[in-house]
Amino acid sequence: xxxxxxxxxxxHRRRRGAELFLLVLALAVGVGAYxxxxxxxxxxxxxxIVSYGGWLTGLVVAAHVAVRFVAPxxxxxxxxxxxxxxxxxxxxxxxxxxxxxxxxxxQQLTWMTLGVLLFIGALVVLRDHRVLTRFTYTxxxxxxxxxxxxxxxxxxxxxxGAKIWIGVGPFSFQPGEVAKVLLVVAFAGxxxxxxxxxxxxxxxxxxxDLPRGRDLGPILAMWLVSLGILVFQKDLGSSLLFFGLFLxxxxxxxxxxxxxxxGSALFLSGALFAWRAFGHVQDRVDIWLHPxxxxxxxxxxxxxxxxxxxxxxxxxxxxxxxxxxxDPTRISYAESDFIMGAIGEELGLTGVIAVLLIYGLIxxxxxxxxLISRDGFGKLVAVGLASVVALQVFVVIGGVTRLIPLTGxxxxxxxxxxxxxxxxxVIIALLLRISDQARRPIPDLSGQDEExxxxxxxxxxx
Amino acid sequence: xxxxxxxxxMFCLLLFVALMLNAxxxxxxxxxxxxxxxxxxRVIEAAYSRERGAILVGREPIxxxxxxxxxxxxQRTYPIPFKYAPVTGYFSFFSQTAIEQTQNEVLSGEDPRxxxxxxxxxxxxxxxxxxSVQLTLDPDAQDAxxxxxxxxxxxxxxxxxxxxxxxxxxxxxVSLPTYDPNKLASHDLDEVTSTYERLDEDPSEPLVNRAIxxxxxxxxxxxxxxxxxxxxxxxxxxxxxxxxxxxxxLPQTSAESGVIDNEGRDCGTDxxxxxxxxxxxxNTTFAALANELGAEAMLKxxxxxxxxxxxxxxxxxQAESVFPEDMNPPETGQSxxxxxxxxxxxxxxxxxxxxxxNNGVVKRPYIVDEVQSAEYDVLEKTEDSDLSQAISSSTAxxxxxxxxxxxxxxxxSPAAIPGISVAGKTGTAQSGIDDVPPYAxxxxxxxxxxxxVAVAVMIESADIPRGEIAGGQLGGxxxxxVMEAIIND
Numbered sequence: 040x041x042x043x044x045x046x047x048x049x050x051h052r053r054r055r056g057a058e059l060f061l062l063v064l065a066l067a068v069g070v071g072a073y074x075x076x077x078x079x080x081x082x083x084x085x086x087x088i089v090s091y092g093g094w095l096t097g098l099v100v101a102a103h104v105a106v107r108f109v110a111p112x113x114x115x116x117x118x119x120x121x122x123x124x125x126x127x128x129x130x131x132x133x134x135x136x137x138x139x140x141x142x143x144x145x146q147q148l149t150w151m152t153l154g155v156l157l158f159i160g161a162l163v164v165l166r167d168h169r170v171l172t173r174f175t176y177t178x179x180x181x182x183x184x185x186x187x188x189x190x191x192x193x194x195x196x197x198x199x200g201a202k203i204w205i206g207v208g209p210f211s212f213q214p215g216e217v218a219k220v221l222l223v224v225a226f227a228g229x230x231x232x233x234x235x236x237x238x239x240x241x242x243x244x245x246x247x248d249l250p251r252g253r254d255l256g257p258i259l260a261m262w263l264v265s266l267g268i269l270v271f272q273k274d275l276g277s278s279l280l281f282f283g284l285f286l287x288x289x290x291x292x293x294x295x296x297x298x299x300x301x302g303s304a305l306f307l308s309g310a311l312f313a314w315r316a317f318g319h320v321q322d323r324v325d326i327w328l329h330p331x332x333x334x335x336x337x338x339x340x341x342x343x344x345x346x347x348x349x350x351x352x353x354x355x356x357x358x359x360x361x362x363x364x365x366d367p368t369r370i371s372y373a374e375s376d377f378i379m380g381a382i383g384e385e386l387g388l389t390g391v392i393a394v395l396l397i398y399g400l401i402x403x404x405x406x407x408x409x410l411i412s413r414d415g416f417g418k419l420v421a422v423g424l425a426s427v428v429a430l431q432v433f434v435v436i437g438g439v440t441r442l443i444p445l446t447g448x449x450x451x452x453x454x455x456x457x458x459x460x461x462x463x464x465v466i467i468a469l470l471l472r473i474s475d476q477a478r479r480p481i482p483d484l485s486g487q488d489e490e491x492x493x494x495x496x497x498x499x500x501x
Numbered sequence: 502x503x504x505x506x507x508x509x510x511m512f513c514l515l516l517f518v519a520l521m522l523n524a525x526x527x528x529x530x531x532x533x534x535x536x537x538x539x540x541x542x543r544v545i546e547a548a549y550s551r552e553r554g555a556i557l558v559g560r561e562p563i564x565x566x567x568x569x570x571x572x573x574x575x576q577r578t579y580p581i582p583f584k585y586a587p588v589t590g591y592f593s594f595f596s597q598t599a600i601e602q603t604q605n606e607v608l609s610g611e612d613p614r615x616x617x618x619x620x621x622x623x624x625x626x627x628x629x630x631x632x633s634v635q636l637t638l639d640p641d642a643q644d645a646x647x648x649x650x651x652x653x654x655x656x657x658x659x660x661x662x663x664x665x666x667x668x669x670x671x672x673x674x675v676s677l678p679t680y681d682p683n684k685l686a687s688h689d690l691d692e693v694t695s696t697y698e699r700l701d702e703d704p705s706e707p708l709v710n711r712a713i714x715x716x717x718x719x720x721x722x723x724x725x726x727x728x729x730x731x732x733x734x735x736x737x738x739x740x741x742x743x744x745x746x747x748x749x750x751l752p753q754t755s756a757e758s759g760v761i762d763n764e765g766r767d768c769g770t771d772x773x774x775x776x777x778x779x780x781x782x783x784n785t786t787f788a789a790l791a792n793e794l795g796a797e798a799m800l801k802x803x804x805x806x807x808x809x810x811x812x813x814x815x816x817x818x819q820a821e822s823v824f825p826e827d828m829n830p831p832e833t834g835q836s837x838x839x840x841x842x843x844x845x846x847x848x849x850x851x852x853x854x855x856x857x858x859n860n861g862v863v864k865r866p867y868i869v870d871e872v873q874s875a876e877y878d879v880l881e882k883t884e885d886s887d888l889s890q891a892i893s894s895s896t897a898x899x900x901x902x903x904x905x906x907x908x909x910x911x912x913x914s915p916a917a918i919p920g921i922s923v924a925g926k927t928g929t930a931q932s933g934i935d936d937v938p939p940y941a942x943x944x945x946x947x948x949x950x951x952x953x954v955a956v957a958v959m960i961e962s963a964d965i966p967r968g969e970i971a972g973g974q975l976g977g978x979x980x981x982x983v984m985e986a987i988i989n990d
Contacts, residue, residue, distance in 0.1 A: 291505040334540060346540075352528050353535035354543050366543050388528040392521055399517045406510045410503055418502050422509060433516040442523040 051478035054115040055107050061119030062099050069095055069126015072362075076134040079363030079385075094148065095126060098155045105159040109166070110475035117404050117474070120397050121452055121467050125151055125460070127394070128453035130362075131374075131381050138368045143455045150457035154464030161468035168472045172416055175228030182221040183264065185214035190271055203274045215268075215277045216449075216462040219284070219427055220469070226285060227419035230292035234415070238293035261285045262305050269313055275320065276438075276446035280430050282306055287426040288419055327444035344371055348380035348439055352391075359387025374455040376447055379439045394453070395436070402429045408474035417473045424466050549594055550574040554608045554631035554875060556589050556600055559640045564589045564601065566631075569688065577686040583679045584647045587710035588638065588816070588868065591682035593693050599710065600634060600869070603815050607632045607872050614872060614880045630875035637670035637870040637883075639663075641986040642954070646673040649979035655964020660711035660847045663983050666855035666946060666955045668885040669864030671848075673956075673983055676711040678703075713819045716844035717961060720930025721972070722942045723839025724787045725853055728779065728903060730802035731790045732896045737775060739899035744793075745773030749785035752792060752830035759831065761788050761838070766912075779903040780911025782927060784838045791837020796828040799836060803843075805891040806853045807863055812888055813848070815869040822849035839930060851957035852888075854944045857901060857924070858952030860894035862887055905949045913945065915977025918985060922949035925980065927972035938967045943976025947984045954987040956980040 070092040077085035085091070099122050106113050129151070133144035165171070171178075188205050189195035196204040196211060204211045230237070237254050265282040268274055286302035313320045322340035326333055330349065333342035347370045355365060367373045367381035374381075383391045405425035412418045431448055438445035449459040527535075536544050550573035556564040563585040569576035577592045579585065590599025597605055606612040610619065610631040622629050646661035653659070656678065663673035684696045700708050709715055731737045745768045751759045761784045768783035778786035791799055803824035804810065813819045822845040828836060835841035848866060856863040865888045872881045892900070904924035907913045913925035925945030932939055940962075946955040958976035965975070 287509055291502050291509060294502060294505050331540075349527060349531075350535055350538070350541045350543050352524070353532040354541075356528055356532050366546065369543065383524070383528060388524060391524045391528065395517055395521050395524070399514075402513050402517075403510070406506060406513070409506050415502060418506065422506055425513070426509065429513040429516055433520060436520050437523070440520070440523050440527055442519060 050480045051112055053111050055103075055111060058106070058115035058118060059103060061116065062103055062122055065119040065123035065126060066092075066096055066099055068123045069129065072127050072130030073133060076130050076137070076362045079361055080134060080137045081363075091148075094152075095129075098152060102155050102158055105162050106471060109162045110471050112478040112480075113471040113475035114404050114408060114478070117401060117467055117470060120401050120404070121464070124394070124397055124452035127382075128378065128450075128455075131378055131385075131453070132455050134362055134385070135368060135374045135381060137363075141374075143374050146457070147455050147460065150460045151464075153457070154461045157461055158464040158468045161465055162472060165468075165472055168420060168469065168476060169414060169416055171224050171420070172228045172231070175225050175232075178221040179225035179229070182218040182225060185218040185221070186264070186268060186272075188214050203272050203277065213456065213458040215274070216456075216458040219277075219280065220424075220462055220465055222281065223284065223288070223420060223423035223427060224469075226288045227416055227423055230288055230419055231415045234292040237289070237298075238295055259305075262309065266309050266313075269309075270317075273317075273319060274447065275313075275323065275444075276431075276434050276448035279434055279446060280427065280448065282309075283430045284423060284426050288423045291422050292415075292419055323444045323446070327441060330441065344377060345439070345441060345445060348377055348383070349441060351380050352383035352440070355384040355387045357388050359383075359385050359390055361385060375449060376435060376454060377439055378450050378453045378455075379436050382453075383440075395432075398428065398432045398451070402432075404474070405470050408470055408477055412473055412477040414476075417476060421470060421473045424470055427466065428463075545594070546573070548609055551609060552630045552875075553577060553592065554610070554633040554873075556604075556608070557633055557635045557873075558585070558638045558643070561640065562633075563636075564592070564682075571688050573688055576688060579682045579686070582681045582683050584643060584675070585638075586679045586682045587676040587712065588636065588674050589682060591685040593685045593697070594688075594690055595693070595697075598708075599816060600636070603817055604634045604869060604872075607634055610875075612872070615874060618874045618876075632875060632880065633873040633877060634869055635871040635873060637665075637672065637868050638674065639672040639987060639990070641990060642673040642983050643675065645982040645986040646675040646979065649982045650675055650677055650958070650960070653960065653963040653965070653975065656705065656962075657960070658705055658711070658962040659958070659960035660715075661956065661958050661979060661983060662712045662847045662851045663954055663956045663987065664848075664851045664855045664864075664866060666858035666864070666952045669855075669866045669888075670870070670885070671866055671868045672954060672987060674710075674712045674848075674868070676709070678705050678707040680707045710816075711847065711959065711961065713813060713816060713846050713848050715961075716820050716822055716846050716849075717940050717959065718843055718930040718933065719839040719845040719850055720928035720940065720942055721782045721784075721839060722850050722853075722926050722928035722944045722957075723843055723845070724779070724782065724837070725857065725900065725904070725926055725944070726803055726806060727787045727791050727794075727799065727837045728775075729806075729857070729892045729896060729900060730794050730798050732899050733802065733892055734794055734798065739775055739902045741775050742772040743775050743778050743786050744789040745769040745771060745778065745783065746785050749788050749834070751788065751834045754831050761785055761834070776903055776906045776910075779926070780907050782907075782912050787837045788834040789837075792830055792834045796826075796830075796833040796836075799833060800824055800826060802891075805863075805889055806856060807849055807888060807891075808845070812865055813867075814865070815867055815883075819848075820846055822846050839928060840933075847957040847959040849957075850942065850944050850959070851955050853891075854904075854924070854926075854946050854957065855955035856891045857897050857904065858946040858949075858955050859897075861890055861892040861897040863889045863891050901949055904945075908945070912971075912973045913943070913977060915973050916943065916945050916981045916984070918947060918981060918988075921947055921988065923947040923981075923984065924949045925977070927976070929970060929972050938962065938965075939970050941970050941972040941975045943972045943980045945977075945980045945984065947988060954984050956983045 074084050132147055136144050189203050194205050196206045203213055203215050265278045269278040289298045326342040330342040330345050333340050334346040362385050365384040367384050370377045370380045402425050405421055409418045409421035435448040435450050437443040449456045451463045552575050553566045555562040563581055564579050566575040566577055590601040592601040608631045610629045615632050642663050650659050650661055659677055661675045680700050687693050749761045763784050766781040808822045808824040811819050811821055825842040832841050836843050865886045867883050871879050873879055901924050905922055908917050908923045908925045912927045916923050916925045928942030930940045941960040943958040946952045958979045960975050
């Protein structure tokens with residue numbers, strides 16, 4: 040499609056002005072929400088509104104300027120969407136801080152600063168995403184090492200029963216968040232090389248093309264890794280996320296639904312096995328089916344989090360109680376996994392739908408970048424990153440609103456959590472890079488009137 | 502690779518649509534049932550810390566919310582706790598009673614009549630304030646009733662109710678023993694729980710509003726109903742002669758217990774004037790009259806006054822006053838003097854004399870006079886309504902004549918007010934239980950020619966020797982004080 044349009048002389052516009060305008064709106068959301076929290080909870084506009092707003096504006100403008108210079112054709116909608124979510128998340132965390140006496144928002148702002156710096160760094164250093172194919176196996180190996188790290192005695196920390204944390208000085212870090220980005224790149228690099236073998240060889244069994252036995256190797260390996268995360272780290276969410284991500288990318292690379300059949304069968308058998316073998320998985324399912332049975336339980340399992348979230352969201356109703364008028368601190372971990380509960384209570388169904396639409400748009404823009412990308416690797420990375428966001432949002436918000444059993448994952452850009460925030464900013468940098476490459480006009484090969492710096496970015500080193 | 506990407510897009514769309522539908526289900530369709538879940542502390546705590554409207558008597562609040570600096574924004578306080586507790590009830594973290602419960606929608610600001618106020622609050626970003634409730638109680642009458650009852654010796658158990666006979670307005674409502682609702686409205690929830698348990702287990706039942714929630718045998722005060730039935734039958738007038746005599750054997754009995762006497766009061770022989778029978782509270786007369794009229798006529802007359810039904814709409818819980826059905830002749834005779842299984846609340850007996858005072862019309866009693874906004878604008882004023890025409894106005898006039906002479910010349914003389922014609926009747930009801938002393942009753946209204954107030958006084962127990970318990974001596978002065986408080990207003 041992109042080729043056709045290019046042949047017809049269609050050239051994507053840069054639309055950086057549109058991005059700037061949308062960023063102003065996003066900042067209005069972030070700073071406005073922060074002011075509303077001050078008025079709602081303390082009765083006055085926060086005294087640090089200028090410095091806070093200035094800092095937020097500085098970060099957003101820095102990101103925008105970086106995009107303007109190093110990725111001028113990048114999608115203009117993604118950055119404003121992310122800025123709005125991040126700003127809203129900060130305000131909600133700040134609101135919870137005011138009641139709880141914690142300082143999560145301040146730390147989150149520090150992490151956001153780091154995230155934006157990494158975002159700019161990634162865009163500046165990585166002028167062409169195809170360079171990443173060189174690091175397929177390095178990234179794959181690093182991802183697995185990072186995933187194993189929390190299991191190493193002395194380094195790993197167990198928080199709330201899940202061994203997904205490592206302690207670095209005073210900070211806790213979830214290496215799984217970084218691993219998911221590395222895994223997407225590694226999968227994409229692997230699949231783009233082996234897609235023909237995976238796609239063409241195989242056997243047809245009852246209308247479904249099943250892959251060859253030897254090609255099942257990687258998918259079985261991934262299945263085992265996911266199961267390992269589930270068994271040893273007791274992290275249902277990440278396990279589901281990694282396996283689902285791999286399945287989607289495999290399907291896109293090979294264009295064969297047969298992989299989905301095999302993968303789903305493996306997933307279901309794994310889930311069934313986990314349900315029968317592990318008490319904590321059974322508890323999660325029981326709580327999902329009968330949340331009120333375990334409410335105010337004297338002994339575990341507890342369902343207080345999910346029931347309080349349901350009560351809170353119901354109380355919020357259509358337009359919410361307003362900042363400061365609800366009681367979201369009744370939900371434990373409202374600032375991280377359960378931030379949607381706090382938003383549902385104080386901003387209502389309106390706020391929840393708005394947030395879901397923003398996530399939907401992020402996924403849509405990422406998939407659009409995948410569609411128009413001119414190279415298979417770019418397509419796969421973009422699809423993978425889109426799936427990461429979509430699956431993560433579905434698993435965590437679905438869990439919080441009792442659509443599916445609850446699994447621990449952070450809500451991208453909203454939840455308190457440094458590793459997640461930083462990793463997600465890098466995901467957006469990669470998506471912008473891919474869309475920049477895809478939307479950029481094809482260089483005129485006659486070599487006349489070409490800007491030299493644009494020619495440079497078209498050099499492909501593999 | 503674009504075809505699978507499009508498929509994945511559709512899949513992602515499905516995921517997001519599912520999330521949105523689920524959120525809508527949770528926050529819209531299921532919201533009401535979740536909000537009404539009794540385990541939902543959010544809704545309870547919000548109601549608890551909201552600025553509730555005041556409960557007013559006269560111009561004074563007897564319950565109001567004042568700002569609080571602890572974890573809840575407002576503290577419910579009761580400035581005159583003991584006197585008004587049976588009426589206000591209490592507003593605790595766990596429950597509400599009496600006016601706090603029946604008028605909860607208004608006081609909490611949820612009532613649709615407060616819609617405009619709510620809208621203004623919403624637009625001006627003020628917290629939603631509850632409306633106020635103005636009661637019909639008269640502070641002077643309430644003071645007189647409470648102080649009169651409380652002045653009796655010992656730990657008094659009893660109640661006083663005063664009505665405006667022409668409208669049904671409740672002018673005074675006192676019940677002893679009482680309690681301090683401030684302790685139950687406290688933000689110290691452990692103290693609330695222990696106080697509540699102590700009050701709930703107390704055998705003297707301080708949490709029960711005796712005026713409306715406890716029935717006892719009305720004894721001789723019920724003779725007004727028997728007399729009403731007799732005059733309504735057409736066979737008697739105030740000047741007729743009625744059966745007399747010092748003893749009366751109940752039909753179908755032969756044992757000693759089947760004989761009714763007059764405890765030494767002069768009830769003549771054979772036939773005596775109706776006035777003498779009422780003045781001396783002749784048991785023999787009214788037991789004989791009840792049998793003469795029959796169980797059916799007695800039941801009909803009692804139910805016309807409000808027995809065997811509930812009628813109070815703005816205060817709960819209300820006990821139903823009982824007049825038994827399908828009685829045999831000896832039981833009918835007993836019922837004629839307010840014994841056997843006849844049981845009445847003080848409010849019911851006040852309604853009986855109230856109907857006599859109001860030309861025979863029973864008014865529906867009510868205690869909420871006005872519903873007001875937080876700014877004290879009247880949103881709704883309760884209209885008085887008729888409950889029934891219990892007796893004809895001529896019967897009412899005859900009864901009034903008999904009751905006035907009971908005060909002037911008979912047992913009810915302690916209620917006499919100089920210069921004002923008072924109608925009244927005493928009662929001393931056998932409890933029917935060994936070791937439980939009789940209950941003293943007194944009912945009256947005044948002025949007899951232009952009734953402004955009808956009173957019922959009931960003393961269940963006080964530190965008084967058994968032999969000295971008499972409705973006239975104990976209840977008469979209290980009724981008198983309440984009537985004077987209204988008439989001299």
